[in-house]
Amino acid sequence: MNEPWKDLLSIGAKNIKTSPIREMVKLIRQPGMISFAGGMPDPAIFPVDQFYECAEILREKGTDVLQYGATDGYAPLKEFLAGWTGTRMGRKVLTDEILITSGSIQVVDLLNLALIDREDYIIIEEPTFMGTTANMLNQGANFLSISCDENGMEVDKLPGIIEKARSEGKKIKYIYTIPNFQNPLGCTMTLERRKKLIEVAHRYDLVILEDDPYGYVRFDGEHEPTLFSLDERGIVLYAGSFSKILAPGTRVGWCTGPAALIKLMQGFKQGVDVSTSVVSQALVSEYCRKGYLESFLPKIIGHYRRKRDAMEEGFRKYLPLEKVKYVTPQGGFFYWIETPDISTKALFDRAIKKKVVFVPGDAFYPGGGPDRNFRVCYTFASSEDIDEGIRRLAEAMAELL
């Protein structure tokens, strides 16, 4: 068939970036495959019965829940979040400062609509989550990247990067960071760097998008204050998600920021999806209202801590420790493994044959990156599979060393 519409494609479509992880889904579903690839929660820990119990709201408030909902979100859920997130936000936030979104990735979409014109620049940590950079690229953004070490974004490098870019006439709109248990690196930004980041953003009049899907899933140590709580000028937009602390199938996330920016993003949301599924929001809201979110969170944290430990034990048992480098994440979903000279693409091909799958590191560099690091997720596989999967991975690695 001829496809006449192919001559009508947008610039974005001609350069579309799709997620290699989403493309891996078929691989992941192969029988016997152990997946360390997608950042997926363990289905064994989904609170299925409690969530089903919340479906009662579909009967009790059916006529509300089935009708068009407010674009800014289901009011009871907004009220819950305004209070519940207060501790991390540094204060009880106002409902006008919250927008419920269709997953936290929609926060990126709406912020890009609000700030990004084609050819504008976003400063990103590199490597970083390809789901969000795909949205940025698809909306025409360019990137300036900043490296990270075990203490998070190397904030000291920011002024130099910004000044150089500005001297070249580049328009920078915002800084994108995943400060807690960064994806894919697993590192967490220190308090000192957080303060410095806020200071730099203030000095150069930039917005910060603080993407924090893993923030509540901390295994060790104390929570660092959010960037939102450290900012007194209203330049931080905080993005939260129920995907990792409840269930990604709900597609419910939120953002918290200056009321006028929230209102602008809400304006864009009208034309994007009118509102997030009211059905989903009502179920999530009931789940929170009944206290299940609070009571399950320690269970989730304990469960994933044990899996992280199982994976690290696997590393110690099977990996050639003198040849790999990793930092133990204090929370979240991922280890980032650095190897001296193994091609992770070659490793990937061998691993697949041994029925274990991970994500080669260059996928996290929007412009392509080094081929010697990779990300492994410990949340999805069972503890036994984690041990066996690392064993297989080590076997594949041995063939290349």
Next chain:
Amino acid sequence: MNEPWKDLLSIGAKNIKTSPIREMVKLIRQPGMISFAGGMPDPAIFPVDQFYECAEILREKGTDVLQYGATDGYAPLKEFLAGWTGTRMGRKVLTDEILITSGSIQVVDLLNLALIDREDYIIIEEPTFMGTTANMLNQGANFLSISCDENGMEVDKLPGIIEKARSEGKKIKYIYTIPNFQNPLGCTMTLERRKKLIEVAHRYDLVILEDDPYGYVRFDGEHEPTLFSLDERGIVLYAGSFSKILAPGTRVGWCTGPAALIKLMQGFKQGVDVSTSVVSQALVSEYCRKGYLESFLPKIIGHYRRKRDAMEEGFRKYLPLEKVKYVTPQGGFFYWIETPDISTKALFDRAIKKKVVFVPGDAFYPGGGPDRNFRVCYTFASSEDIDEGIRRLAEAMAELL
């Protein structure tokens, strides 16, 4: 508070278009207000118990439904649609030709990402639904408009409009139409014009977006064939929705089109919201699988037919018929009332005071339009309220004549 991000706004944000209907929500919710404004289904007809019954799937398949879902949609729902829509589509479509979306408005969002660069042109019927034109505007599109009469889009004018625009160097990407029970006009495109429209789109190599949220809600006469079914070259993207035939709170819609275009849009959807709420999709899917969609549709159609008749009876009882013009819609949600010289903005202010609300017509012209027509929706208010509301409206009108 100073708002430093305000200096960083995108061109789209500086010119953002939001929906006047969404802004009216507070008015609509005033006690005693009779609303003919938003195109909202009657909550009294929502199948609350049947939908709740479907929640059983949250328990039975909880671990699937709560997990990340496929970007192209929940497989059982896609399979249902591939079969069920076959009659209207002219053939059983393939699941690769279907993308489940977060409401049918997301079809517009994704198609714009695929085709529209800032300054490109879309041909729209004028007046037309402002929700979709808002998305188009927010993505930087310009419009060429084509008028409608009681037989739908005046297709004969298309070649002239296209050739003139092309001679001026304008890039036209697609034609947007609501062929059935157009919003706001209520008119339906004749078969002859449908064939002509396809022929013109083929001749000028343009895509057609066939937006059909009301298509299944036909009161009188026979269904006209869809544009999709008349097209042999793969240039029509058909958008469907569960909002009017089940419940808008689900935010589940779909589109059917050439597999390669669907795949491209799916690529954009990854970065927009990963997938539509799997929870919502699973509930809708169960509802369909159990046969409720089929068994409720005649009930919905009968219910809204009676409401349409109640409204037209109200027109005959109360309105100065020699001074207003309307066409009886064969389906859908709306009447479009044309007046010779009443300012509908003035009418709106008086109507509000009498506790009845409608949408002034100029809201449906993206660049502003005449101030003498308006849209009334008959689906939301009860039959008694329809009578009383038209009486109040006539009273307000009398004050201006």
